[in-house]
């Protein structure tokens with residue numbers, strides 16, 4: 353905070369459209385991270401603005417307590433229709449953190465209702481990020497986010513993520529073994545394994561092969577542990593498929609959605625659950641899930657979220673991402689050659705460079721690149737020593753070229 357007060361000159365943004373935002377001085381910036389991974393359809397998509405205005409004229413808010421409305425009901429149906437198989441129920445909340453919080457509470461209470469209350473520990477990956485509430489932060493494996501609250505967090509066992517370039521590598525075998533050993537010995541006390549599928553975003557865009565997800569699914573089945581997949585970042589086309597889970601051929605027991613859920617227009621989220629999870633809450637009143645946020649199923653958010661799905665269908669967003677993703681892959685592979693770049697990787701609409709070994713979150717190198725990129729008209733917020741792009745999926749080809757050019761020039765300027 354001290355440094356922020358002393359040094360930071362924040363961009364004061366006045367308006368935004370597509371992949372750009374404009375500051376009060378009339379300068380424009382390409383939004384390299386979709387404003388924290390949220391504005392996946394670009395800023396102020398005209399159809400989303402229109403859907404918001406239309407809904408606002410009719411109904412802005414009503415609780416989902418003995419009440420429903422068309423938007424919440426239809427959205428639930430539409431989500432279930434395209435979700436990975438087995439996910440048949442939808443619980444609405446406000447943002448990624450609460451979507452995860454809901455999943456944790458559902459898992460804990462499901463085991464209680466099933467007569468196994470000792471199953472209350474969670475398993476997550478080193479470097480995991482699942483949100484900011486105390487529950488979601490308990491899963492977190494980024495030390496600086498966790499340390500101040502360590503004394504009050506829920507019990508979570510962290511296991512090493514797979515490391516290496518391919519599932520045959522020793523780093524995968526180690527990760528498989530660690531998870532297997534943990535579940536074999538401790539499944540009686542474990543409620544769920546929680547994973548960011550294919551990409552650990554906040555850890556520095558660490559990517560891993562789908563084989564690990566399939567392995568985790570098989571182990572969770574064998575030991576009857578729930579698998580929670582947090583698609584808050586990866587969902588809605590980011591990895592080049594609608595869901596990273598389906599890209600990997602895996603269906604979770606609970607799936608968390610937010611960020612792209614409402615296309616950068618509104619804080620709203622959902623947790624999807626299987627029939628098995630849902631059924632555990634039937635019966636006597638004390639078995640019910642007493643949990644509801646005031647904005648649960650908000651009509652404005654529901655209208656926008658439905659329009660997001662309509663845009664994905666009608667504008668074939670996922671198909672149109674493929675050539676753009678190929679462009680990112682090619683550009684980031686080439687940037688591996690820049691002196692000082694330690695590693696490069698890409699998946700779907702994500703490209704990342706490590707500027708140091710270990711790529712520390714409190715590293716300074718990414719911020720040097722940030723300064724250079726800002727001069728050149730791009731907002732390229734790093735994750736410490738990791739520089740990455742995760743632009744709107746709809747970024748026009750010429751703007752994507754411009755952005756990739758700015759990344760390369762800025763990295764060269766900062767490291768040169």
Ligand SMILES: *Cc1c(COP(=O)(O)O)cnc(C)c1O
Pocket residue numbers: 447448449450452481482483484548553554582583584585586610611
């Ligand atoms: C951002 C993020 C969250 C938290 O979402 P918020 O909307 O910021 O609360 C949870 N999980 C993952 C994987 C995320 O990337």
